[in-house]
Amino acid sequence: MFNPDKISREREQAKGVTEEGEFEIKNKQEIPSENKKLEEFQNEIIKIPEGLSLSSQDRMNLVLTHSGEKPCSAIEIDYFGKNPLDDIKKTEEEVDRLREVLESNGLEFSILESEEEEDGFDQKEFKFLISKDREKLDELQKALEEEDEEIIGKLYGFPDSAVEAFVQGWEEGKTGETMLDEKEWWRNLSIEDQEKLTEEGTLNFRNFKFSKEHWEEELRELKRWQDIIKDKAPDLCQEIEEKKPEMIMSSEELKEHEAEEAEKELVIIREKLDKVTDKLGYPIEDGIKETVVLFNAFNIRTNQSCEGHWEEDKETVPWVMVYPRVPEDEEWYEDESAREKAIDQSEAMKSQLIELLDIFYKDRDTNPDDMLGFKGVAYGFKLQSNEAESFKDLDSEQGQKKILIHRKEMQDFTDFLKEVYPRQLFKRPLINKTEETESVTVSDKTREQLSQKR
DSSP states (O other): OOOGGGGTTTSOOOOOOOOSSOOOOSOOSOOOOOGGGGGGSOSOOOOOOTTSOOOHHHHHHHHHHHHTSSSEEEEEEEEETTSTTOOHHHHHHHHHHHHHHHHHTTOEEEEEEEEEEETTEEEEEEEEEEESOHHHHHHHHHHHHHTOHHHHHHHTTOOHHHHHHHHHHHHHTOHHHHBOOHHHHHHHSOHHHHHHHHHHTGGGGOOSOOBSSSHHHHHHHHHHHHHHHHHHOHHHHHHHHTSOOGGGOOHHHHHHHHHHHHHHHHHHHHHHHTTOBOTTSOBOOHHHHHHHHHHHHTTOOEEEEEOOEEETTEEEOOEEEEOOOOOSSTTGGGSHHHHHHHHHHHHHHHHHHHHHHHHHTTTOOOOGGGSEEEEEETTEEEEEETTHHHHTTSOHHHHHHHHHHHHHHHHHHHHHHHHHHHHHHTTOOSSOOOHHHHTOOOOHHHHHHHHHHO
């Protein structure tokens, strides 16, 4: 699926080696804000309701497009069927809300819809192309169809120098020679310049890569964007300024930041699952709830669970049922296509769990009976201890001891999932091989999608 935003940030992160020597900000007193240009814009202020789940970057682009600073912008609203908590109806409602916002603010727009399937799960993308000028919008749509990245980048309002440097580097396979190595650049700035840029928060408004030759002019362009946002949407400006760009984070800061973002996602999932009950109206049991939360965080769809019990007529180890997303029609299994999709989904989720269990048990000394394994159930499966089938045959003393062991095994696996979840969320290798791996910058697109979900 072609993504127009790749011109700035969603394609390969260039890793070229910068020239030796320190970079300097020539005007250390102030980066010119060019306030005169602000006076040329209309005094209108775009109205974005709080209920609309747009990232700060999306809202920034809307303000800049509405003010005329950016010829065009794009906003994507996605339905990802593999996410157990995604709902196509709610996604379509979000699309309708954004459409209403654009219409009420006098903006022209087109919606490009695309669908595909991954591991049996449906995915749907609604890409809004937005502008104040219908001709510019038509020009953008044509450029997207022709994959003309230079025109796309300029219509998105990125500085000409950054767009041209990126396109030249990409076509020649030498983006490292044309684009700034931003981490190296930051390290070579004086302490005074680092403190000034950090305090001003200008780098937080960046959604394109700096060119090696013209980064100073491009930085001034960012400052102008910042001033426009401050004038048109002061609360949004403050929200953006308070963030810290990845490019200036140390490895430890980045690791801590990702852990915080991961916990925010888990809080959202917990809140949603708090409302889930079984057919009898009972909530998820406390002893297995965090396991269910982590399964959902890893996009492993659950529909039943049990914390494990050793009681009369209720002898069972802890288990979680994983089940595919199937049509609501009770006769869905009569449809061959629906059955194939259900099988593909189940196999994909099982493969994912196998990979996680392989890592979990790599250096773990565990009795085979206590290890977690699978039991097929219809089109889904249970994750439970290998001893599950014979557990109820134990005597009372053995059962009381073993239920604690099985609960601990499931809890330890849950703790492992929580530990590696930040890596899963930001698409890093789940096994920590080197400290260098930890410092690789994650694409801005991943963070945009996270913000949009909130």
